[in-house]
Amino acid sequence: MRLETTQFCCDRRPGEEPLGREVPCLPGPPAALAKTRILFVDDEPSMLRVLKMALRSMAGAWDMEFVNSGEEALLLVEQKAFDVIVTDMRMPGMNGAQLLNHILRLHPHTIRIILSGYSDLSEVVNCVGLTHQFLEKPCSLDDLKNCLKRVTQVKSRLTNEKLCELAGSLKNLPSLPELYLEIAEALQSPTASAQRIADIASKDPAISAKLLQLSNSAFFGFSHKVFSVDEAVQLLGVSVIQSLAMAVPIFSSFSRTKCPGFHIEQVWEHSLQTAILARRIAGHHLDDSFLGEQAFCASMLHDLGKLILADGLPEEYAAVLQESRDTRTPVFEVERKHFQATHAEVGAYLLALWGLPMPLIEAVANHHHPRRCGLQEPCLAGVVHLANALQHSVKPQPHVVPSLADPEYLRYVGLEQQFQGWRAEFSASLAEAAHTA
Numbered sequence: 415m416r417l418e419t420t421q422f423c424c425d426r427r428p429g430e431e432p433l434g435r436e437v438p439c440l441p442g443p444p445a446a447l448a449k450t451r452i453l454f455v456d457d458e459p460s461m462l463r464v465l466k467m468a469l470r471s472m473a474g475a476w477d478m479e480f481v482n483s484g485e486e487a488l489l490l491v492e493q494k495a496f497d498v499i500v501t502d503m504r505m506p507g508m509n510g511a512q513l514l515n516h517i518l519r520l521h522p523h524t525i526r527i528i529l530s531g532y533s534d535l536s537e538v539v540n541c542v543g544l545t546h547q548f549l550e551k552p553c554s555l556d557d558l559k560n561c562l563k564r565v566t567q568v569k570s571r572l573t574n575e576k577l578c579e580l581a582g583s584l585k586n587l588p589s590l591p592e593l594y595l596e597i598a599e600a601l602q603s604p605t606a607s608a609q610r611i612a613d614i615a616s617k618d619p620a621i622s623a624k625l626l627q628l629s630n631s632a633f634f635g636f637s638h639k640v641f642s643v644d645e646a647v648q649l650l651g652v653s654v655i656q657s658l659a660m661a662v663p664i665f666s667s668f669s670r671t672k673c674p675g676f677h678i679e680q681v682w683e684h685s686l687q688t689a690i691l692a693r694r695i696a697g698h699h700l701d702d703s704f705l706g707e708q709a710f711c712a713s714m715l716h717d718l719g720k721l722i723l724a725d726g727l728p729e730e731y732a733a734v735l736q737e738s739r740d741t742r743t744p745v746f747e748v749e750r751k752h753f754q755a756t757h758a759e760v761g762a763y764l765l766a767l768w769g770l771p772m773p774l775i776e777a778v779a780n781h782h783h784p785r786r787c788g789l790q791e792p793c794l795a796g797v798v799h800l801a802n803a804l805q806h807s808v809k810p811q812p813h814v815v816p817s818l819a820d821p822e823y824l825r826y827v828g829l830e831q832q833f834q835g836w837r838a839e840f841s842a843s844l845a846e847a848a849h850t851a
């Protein structure tokens with residue numbers, strides 16, 4: 415798959431060729447972008463030589479520097495900031511983890527990537543939280559380029575430095591307190607099963623995102639991209655998740671008093687119901703169970719950016735929520751006015767930093783604007799958009815201004831009639847569930 419400034423849209427099977435034309439899934443880049451500044455650090459001169467040679471073709475877009483040690487890198491980053499740092503792990507003197515610790519403190523917005531030949535669990539523990547992504551040597555040139563293009567492409571859409579720093583410095587995301595306690599308890603139990611952990615995790619966007627980050631990391635060497643939390647837990651295994659959770663805080667609990675007007679229960683309930691609706695729309699109504707499973711996962715993650723904003727900028731976000739309520743304006747529009755970005759772009763940026771599969775990133779980025787995908791058949795972002803609008807209209811939440819389905823999009827993909835039918839069906843099933851409860 416080619417990862418240029420355009421990207422194939424979202425619902426292709428792994429390994430499948432693109433379905434026809436190439437379309438921009440993310441909004442187009444600003445007209446004149448500054449070069450992306452990338453620093454490569456490796457104590458092996460031959461490795462740096464290979465990288466220099468192999469990446470010459472990127473010199474028009476990337477301003478690259480190459481240094482032999484952590485100490486040298488540190489001197490350089492004290493003089494100028496880099497957008498991305500790619501470092502070896504094991505180096506004499508300052509190792510990769512120590513270097514990234516300094517980088518996190520000095521320049522939290524810098525994207526931190528480890529390119530290493532070693533990946534035992536103790537090293538994973540040292541790096542989780544410090545590094546956004548881990549690439550394993552030998553790494554193909556395409557994999558390295560694609561990883562760098564992916565993160566820099568999504569970063570270029572987040573022009574607010576403060577939001578870049580916020581997402582860049584996040585080691586974990588806060589969960590619904592009750593689910594955090596449940597997962598913490600399960601992970602301390604010697605008899606915890608993978609099914610139990612997956613059941614808890616798949617109900618919480620923050621826990622889902624962290625497990626998808628870990629399972630999609632080359633730390634663990636799985637040969638394919640992981641799209642579902644069930645699979646993530648199966649692949650990682652209970653004991654690895656337990657070891658990581660014991661050593662580093664991979665999960666955390668949201669403080670309910672932190673951001674006035676932000677109710678984590680509402681985001682949690684909305685995400686879960688949107689995920690269930692998305693799976694039903696894609697799996698049953700569009701008869702595509704593969705798309706249905708991806709849509710479930712993308713919908714669980716689609717409003718993750720709200721958690722990031724409420725947790726990281728609580729006072730500013732409380733003002734945004736208040737303005738949304740006072741003016742009856744959807745929150746993403748007020749976010750754009752205040753932050754020059756919405757929760758969709760902030761969430762997508764974090765998922766890109768964390769190395770989640772590109773279709774999930776695109777779906778989260780475009781869930782309020784699925785026409786950006788340019789496809790006349792419903793794509794992953796489109797299914798999330800429709801499920802999101804259905805959830806808002808069928809089960810409105812107090813003090814939340816609903817996001818409606820884009821009528822142009824419905825016309826574009828020819829789903830106007832079906833959408834009205836789905837709304838009636840979901841209203842009836844919710845009423846029935848409430849009656850039998």
Ligand SMILES: [Fe+2]
Pocket residue numbers: 716717746757758781782
């Ligand atoms: Fe949203």
Ligand SMILES: [Fe+2]
Pocket residue numbers: 684688716717802
């Ligand atoms: Fe939403």
